[in-house]
Amino acid sequence: MTGHLTTRLLALLLLLTCATGSHAEHALTLYGEAPKYPADFRHFDYVNPDAPKGGTLRLSGLNGFDSLNPFIPKGNAADHIGLIYDTLTYHSPDEPFTEYGLLAERIERDPDNLFVRFQLRPEARFHDGQPVTAEDVAHTFELLTTQGHPLYRQYYADVAEVVVESQHSVRFDFKHGHNRELPLILGQLQVLPKHWWQGNDFSKTSLQPPLGSGPYRIGRVSAGRSIIYERVADWWGKDLPVSRGQYNFDRVHIDYYQDMSVALEAFKAGQFDFNLEYSAKDWATGYNSPALKRGDILREEIHNHNPVGMQAYVFNLRRPMFQDRRVREAIALLFDYEWTNKQLFYGAYLRTNSFFANSELASSGLPDEAELELLEPLRGQIPDEVFTTPFKLPVSDASGIIRERRLQAWQLLQDAGYRIEKDRMVNADGQPLAFEFIIAQTNLERVLLPFKRNLEELGIEMTIRRADVSQYINRMRSRDFDMTSAIWSQSSSPGNEQRDFWHSSSFDNPGSRNFIGLQDPAIDSLVEGLINADSRDSLITHTRALDRVLLWGHYVIPNYYTDSWRIAHWKHLQRPAKPPLYDYGLFTWWIDGQQPQVQEAAE
Incomplete structure (x- = not known):
């Protein structure tokens, strides 16, 4: 009986609060x-x-x-x-x-x-x-x-x-x-x-x-x-x-x-009306067609004002080989973004340098006074570099020669207890540093192969495993992978979803996006502080502090992004002159004119 009275009294108090405030x-x-x-x-x-x-x-x-x-x-x-x-x-x-x-x-x-x-x-x-x-x-x-x-x-x-x-x-x-x-x-x-x-x-x-x-x-x-x-x-x-x-x-x-390449051919043949392009190569060369030359296909780049979040190669910390930060950093050094962007992407991308890239939420330089108030209580629990060194990703000359970075990686691996034995990188127990990279998209393989070669030159074996979509989804949900590619999208006001990304409470949830396998009380406290921020300035401070700790953890190998939506559509599809700031607004578009006569797409 007491419980019912308490519930009713609380409800009454809430109603009174509503009435007065x-x-x-x-x-x-x-x-x-x-x-x-x-x-x-x-x-x-x-x-x-x-x-x-x-x-x-x-x-x-x-x-x-x-x-x-x-x-x-x-x-x-x-x-x-x-x-x-x-x-x-x-x-x-x-x-x-x-x-x-x-x-x-x-x-x-x-x-x-x-x-x-x-x-x-x-x-x-x-x-x-x-x-x-x-x-x-x-x-x-x-x-x-x-x-x-x-x-x-x-x-x-x-x-x-x-x-x-x-x-x-x-x-x-x-x-x-x-x-x-x-x-x-x-x-x-x-x-x-x-x-x-x-x-x-x-x-x-x-x-x-x-x-x-x-x-x-x-x-x-x-x-x-x-x-x-x-x-x-x-x-x-x-x-x-x-x-x-x-x-x-x-x-x-x-x-x-x-297959995305088959879909592109179908688009050019008039079998569908709108294509949001993700491939820099296809955007540069894939749309050449009689329809484009006639002006029947239009291509537009609409500026994206959203934080782009993080697209990266992800280490699964549930695997013992990736639990040493030095090993993760060494492997990351062998990804040559500049060569990849020049040779494979026609220079179309920017390097992702933050978990909240393309926004004011991204960290830079050293933490300011407001961030230090959040970070100082965590000293000793988070990497020391958070306090002393601005986070910067390595930069190459795009020649494909990364000897200096290979030496840095070798030194980190030696510090972590690895050695070269019969041209293979092995740990103190003689176990080789070898792992599987699982993908569901064939177009990612061409990006991974140069990375794989750089790893092999240091005796590290990476096997690229392509899975069908259902198998890939099941393996991601069961956390049955070593490395993979993932995207954490972000909004201009990050909040509760950050628990699903980084918090210990999401570690065992098979459907969460805690792919990394984070179980870190320091990160948990930063996530909770971000969610409970009571002003925009406080939200920005908490987000930047969290960003620093995630970056210096070397939990991922950051990839690349574009700050525009690359959109191709047939000309009968019309849109308002002014798109919204944070979307391309597809369902504000309309049809004006005749749809194209459908042709057979190339195989």
Whole structure:
């Protein structure tokens, strides 16, 4: 009985707090600053509110799919499956971190950040006509945190309770008030229909089209080969300010390819409309075609204002051979980025020098006074170089000759107890320094082969192992790899997802992105401090401090990045003149004119 009284008293106190200190808003920002768009805005600046509706957007996917459930750590979900779902709020790609009401008409955040309340729009409907209710929100949260991907448990770890207050009001109570990001990431919750999932097994992969409430529904599915999304003509949210000028295609048709080079030939043959290019070589030479010369294919580079995060070759510290920092640093010295960029990438890339590259969040030089306040208590637990030496990646003359770096690597390996025996690098027990690099993309092999040769010259054996997509995913989830290539994407406001990347709590979670295998109390404390930062300046300081410690740990071999989106599309696909700052806004585009006559793609 006492427990029930306590719960009711807490609820009453929260209601009183709300009545006296908080008020409902149309948008949430991270630190309470004014959003870019006022409560009476009619549409975002980066859309064409009069864009014509109609036609089919044809896209490509890679390596197939075997699931329509993207929320669980099983299977490979279809691309763009999020189109069928609505979220409580809409994340603005025109601002660093602002959420505008979508399913939620109004949002109330407690002044002490102890709860957030979402008032749902009464008109919100699932595709079967059933209303979207607070019960659906609560049930979604329960499904995700009990049966969903482990990321959700990390992401929402500071939620104490979900309270259904009425049919259209739901409140999330927090364990403490330090997690400033939590109300905003809860707004990004894709709401699932309780009545539909009660009759279906959420924990299993399935190709049964699930029920949603978003601007599209699933039309036709050809297992692993193609999927078609159909625009919901009477979508309940089509006239909302966050929706005007968006979702202009009647259909989104995605065909899957097993090889990127085959997909490029299919694009040039007119078999799909839009291609986001990742290969510098293909961008430089791969689009030459009669269609490009006629002007039927357009190529654009749109500046990317986002932090690019870290793309790198990753050491799995769960492997004993990689637990010595000197060994990791020695191996990294043998990757010749300058030669690779010149010879393989046409000089198109910049070197990634931070886990938050291309942003003000990246560390540089020596730590300033504010960073030292965070780092000094960790002295002795983190590399000494954090305090004494600016982190710099080695630079070659791009000739392919790296004798000096090879000598540095040899010295580090000697210090770690290695020696050369019969042209092989071996440790004190005579075990060779040999490891496997697992990949799922053939185009990465040409980048790894020169690295492999540099390693062999020092007696280190690296085997390149190509796995099919399902095998690769399973091995990554089970942490059954030595090295691999990975990307940690970052936002302008990093937060709770950092637990999933670097925190000890994610070490054993098979679906987490803690590929490195970090279990370090010092890093844990920096991650928690970042999540609990109470101002933008504090967030920047915490992020830079974390960045320094990760860099000096030599946990990865940083790769390269471009600060633009490289986009090719057929000319009938039109876009607004001004894209949003942090996206290329594909679903603000529209069709104007005839699609190309499809030709047979080259084999």
